[in-house]
Amino acid sequence: MPYRRPPAVQARLDARRDQVLEAAVRLLSREGYAGCSVAAIAAEAGISAGSVYQSFSGKAELAAALFRALAAREVAAVTDAAAGPGTAGERVAAAVETFAARALQSPRRAFALLAEPVDPAVDTERLVFRRAFRDVFAVLIAAGVASGELPAQTPESTAAALVGAVSESLVGPLADGDAASGDVVPALITFSLRALGGHVAADA
Incomplete structure (x- = not known):
């Protein structure tokens, strides 16, 4: 039979893994992936580098797990916004606003999620991240159609293009330190509704 750790031992290992990930989240929010060496994460967590390797095989696995943890929080926030009341267009606007506003509130972390050069393992997770957002918007677009x-269109294709455009539009302000601009979010909402063929109040 395969070896099974006693529950108390597994609980300690799970707690240590969570401790390492939370330390990595804090560090990435300040320094980006470039500052997230195993030694730096261990120091942030107040443990030895050897203890980190008890939870993760190396930096690539840790970085991928860190990306998944951060991305899951962002996807959950956008999903909640998309589930609110209103028309399909209003719900798309709420989802775009949530996505963009959260990015601009934590620019270093958002840049790491969207565009910072990373290991191939993290790039793979980044594709999963974008597809999760695509699926949220695709459901709203399909409902609108x-x-x-909304006019007839392929929801998945439009949603993928929308996520790509919004993400790319945010990269510049995030990288340039212009995240405080008050024009970014309204402009993205207007663009998104026009791209879908929906009604934009300012056009009336």
């Missing part, structure tokens, strides 16, 4: 609010 079904109700007649």
Whole structure:
């Protein structure tokens, strides 16, 4: 039979893994991936580098796990926003606003999620991250098409293009330190509704 750790031992290992990940989140939010060496994460967590390797085989595995943890929080926030009341267009606007506002509130972390050069393992996770956002928007677009609010289109293709455009539009402000600009979020919402063929109040 395969060896199974006693529950108390597994609980300690899980707690240590969580401790390492939370330390990595704090460090990445300040320094980006470039500052997230195993030694730096261990120092942030107040443990030895050897203890980090008890939870992760190396930096690549740790970086991928860190990306998944951060991305899951962002996807959950956008999913919650998309589930709110209103028309399909209003829900798309709420989701875009949440995505962009959260990025601009934590520019270093958002840049790491969206565009910072990373290991191939993290690049793979980044694709999963974008597809998760695509799926959130695709559901809203499909509902809008079904109700007649939006013109006929392929929801998955439009959603993928929308996520790519919004992400790319944020990279510049995040990298240039212009994240405090008050024009970014309204402009992205307007662009998104126009791209979908929805009604934009300012056009009336």
